[in-house]
Amino acid sequence: MPTAALNGIEIYFERDGEGPPLLFLNGSGGTIAGSAMLLAPFRKAFDLLALDQRALGRTTIPEVQPTMADYAADAMALVDHVGWEQARVVGISFGGMVAQELAVTWPERVERLALVCTSPGGAGGPSYPLHELPDLSSEERVAIRTRILDTRFTPEHLAEHPNDQVLVDFMMAAEGIELPADVARGQRMQLDARAHHDVWDRLDRITCPTLIAAGRYDGIAPPANAEAIASRVPTAELRWYEGGHAFMAQDRAAFPDLVEFLVG
Numbered sequence: 534m535p536t537a538a539l540n541g542i543e544i545y546f547e548r549d550g551e552g553p554p555l556l557f558l559n560g561s562g563g564t565i566a567g568s569a570m571l572l573a574p575f576r577k578a579f580d581l582l583a584l585d586q587r588a589l590g591r592t593t594i595p596e597v598q599p600t601m602a603d604y605a606a607d608a609m610a611l612v613d614h615v616g617w618e619q620a621r622v623v624g625i626s627f628g629g630m631v632a633q634e635l636a637v638t639w640p641e642r643v644e645r646l647a648l649v650c651t652s653p654g655g656a657g658g659p660s661y662p663l664h665e666l667p668d669l670s671s672e673e674r675v676a677i678r679t680r681i682l683d684t685r686f687t688p689e690h691l692a693e694h695p696n697d698q699v700l701v702d703f704m705m706a707a708e709g710i711e712l713p714a715d716v717a718r719g720q721r722m723q724l725d726a727r728a729h730h731d732v733w734d735r736l737d738r739i740t741c742p743t744l745i746a747a748g749r750y751d752g753i754a755p756p757a758n759a760e761a762i763a764s765r766v767p768t769a770e771l772r773w774y775e776g777g778h779a780f781m782a783q784d785r786a787a788f789p790d791l792v793e794f795l796v797g
Contacts, residue, residue, distance in 0.1 A: 535547060535548070536591070536592075537610075537611060537614045539607060539610040539611060539614060540603070540606055540607055540610050541595070542587060542592065542593035542595055542607070543592065543593045544584055544585070544587075544592050544593075544607060544610075544611055545565070545584065545585040545590060545591035545592045546565075546582060546583065546584040546585070546611055547565055547582075547583050547584075548580070548581065548582045548583075548615060549576060549581060550575070550576040550577065550578070550579050550580055550581040551579075551580060552578050552579040552580055552796070553578075553579055553580065553621055553644075553795070553796065553797070554579070554580045554582065554617045554619070554620040554621065555575055555579035555580065555581050555582065555620060555621045555622070555623065555795060556582050556583075556608060556611075556612060556620045556621070556622045556623070557571075557572060557575060557581060557582065557583040557623055557628070558584075558586070558608060558622065558623065558624040558625065558627075558628030558629070558631045558632050558635075559571070559583070559586065559625060559627070559628045560625045560626035560627045560628055561626060561627040561663060561720075561723060561724060561727060562589065562720050562723070563586075563589070563625075563626075563627070563628070564585050564589055564590030564591075565583050565584070565585055565590060565591075566590060566591075568583070570782075571625065571781070574788045574791075574792055575623070575792065575795075577792075578792050578795075578796055579621070579795070579796075582611065582612070582615060582617075582620070584607070584608065584611055586604055586607065586608075586628075586631070586723070587599050587603060587604055587607050587722075587723075588718075588719035588720070588722040588723055589719055589720065589723060594715055594718060594719040594722070595722075598722055598725060598726070599722055599723075599726050600726055600729065601630060601631065601634050601726050601727070601729065601730050602634060602638075603726070604631045604634070604726065605631050605634035605635040605638055608631060608635055609635055609638075609639055609642065612642065618642070619641075619642055619643065619644045620642065620643065620644060621643075621644050621645040621646070621647075621795045621797075622635065622636065622643050622645075622646050622647070623646075623647040623649065623791065623795060624646075624647070624648055624649065624651060625649040625650060625651070625781075626649070626650050626651055626660070626753070626754065626778065627651075627723065627727055628649075628651075629648040629649055629650065629651025629652075629754075630651055630652065630654070630660075630727060630730045630732075632646060632647075632648060632651075633648065633651070633653065633732045633736070633739075633762075634730075634732055636738075636739045636741070636743075637732050637735040637736065637738040637739060640738050640739055640740045640741065641740075643739075643741045644741055644797075645741055645742050645743075645744075645794065645795055645797055646739065646741050646742070646743040646744070647743075647744045647746060647791050647794060647795055648743065648744070648745050648746070648762060649746045649747075649781070649791070650746070650747060650748055650751055650753070650754045650778050650780065650781075651754050651758075651759075651762075652730070652754045652755075652758040652761075652762075653730075653731070653732050653733045653736060653758060653761055653762050653765070654729075654730040654731035654732060654733060655731035655732070655733035655734065656733050656734075657732075657733035657736070657758065657761035657762065657765065658755065658757055658758035658761050659728075659730070659758075660727070660730075660753050660754045660758070661681050661752060661753045661754075662728060663724050663727065663753070664721070664724035664725055664727065664728045666678070667717075667721065667724075671708060671709050674708060675705055675708055678704070678705065678708075679691075679701050679705070680752060681752030681753045681777075681778065682700075682701065682704060682752065682753070682777050682778050682779060683697070683748070683750045683751070683752070683776060683777025683778065683779070683783075684750045684751070684752045684777060685697075685750050685777070686701060686777070700779060700782060700783070704779060733761075733765070736762060736765035736766050737765055737766070737767060739766045739767075739768065739769075740767070740768065741768060742768050742770075742794075742797070743766050743768050743769045743770070744769075744770050744772065744790075744791070744794045744795075745759050745762050745763050745766075745769055745770065745771045745772070746772050746774060746780075746787065746790070746791060747759035747771065747772070747773055747774065747780075748773075748774050748775075748776045748777045748778060748779075748780035748783070748784075749773050749774065749775060749776070749777075749780075750776065750777040751776075751777045751778045751780070752777060752778065753777075753778040754778065756773075759771060770794075772790060774786065774787050
């Protein structure tokens with residue numbers, strides 16, 4: 534298995550495909566093993582580099598609570614490890630937060646940037662406080678997660694739209710499964726770091742072409758947060774999609790748009 538000893542941990546990564554170099558940064562709890570559907574469209578057009586982020590999957594769970602700067606530093610260290618001077622970057626949800634932190638810290642290393650269903654934090658607006666959900670009952674978590682997945686998803690709406698119910702069932706499939714203690718600890722670390730994400734005052738440092746892709750009915754990264762990012766990034770283009778936080782699975786235009794933009 535490809536791993537790299539970087540920043541005091543062992544980072545698991547995969548690299549495949551041909552084309553321009555693209556760094557993929559995953560969402561909360563996301564691992565390479567569970568992201569085949571997200572990665573596949575990018576593998577067809579890019580030299581794709583993906584990693585299990587710190588505390589997740591097959592990457593080391595550290596003893597010390599990481600910060601958002603740590604996640605960005607891990608990603609850039611991996612870019613250095615594979616020998617890239619620059620890369621295109623796509624970040625989804627939490628990965629979009631890491632991508633912002635990376636792009637404001639090393640703007641000269643990012644060729645093109647796609648920020649998907651994400652938030653700037655601080656005065657620009659935080660994403661929903663997912664770190665509060667583990668302390669709730671399973672029933673409460675499912676109700677909240679359904680509502681914030683897509684703000685249209687009331688019980689009445691889902692009863693009338695079976696395809697949307699299928700999406701909810703897929704997204705909630707892991708609910709109620711008890712995680713091993715170390716996996717739960719790693720996920721909690723990521724959520725705690727996410728709770729302190731704030732690049733609002735530094736967004737104007739991003740200099741590369743930037744696409745902000747947002748769902749009109751996203752309750753995790755609300756539309757106002759996408760508008761806030763666009764207002765601060767001089768090179769930003771904001772595109773709306775029909776769906777919520779999972780709009781990439783809801784709007785068929787999303788993946789082709791992202792690939793086309795990132796190819797440039």
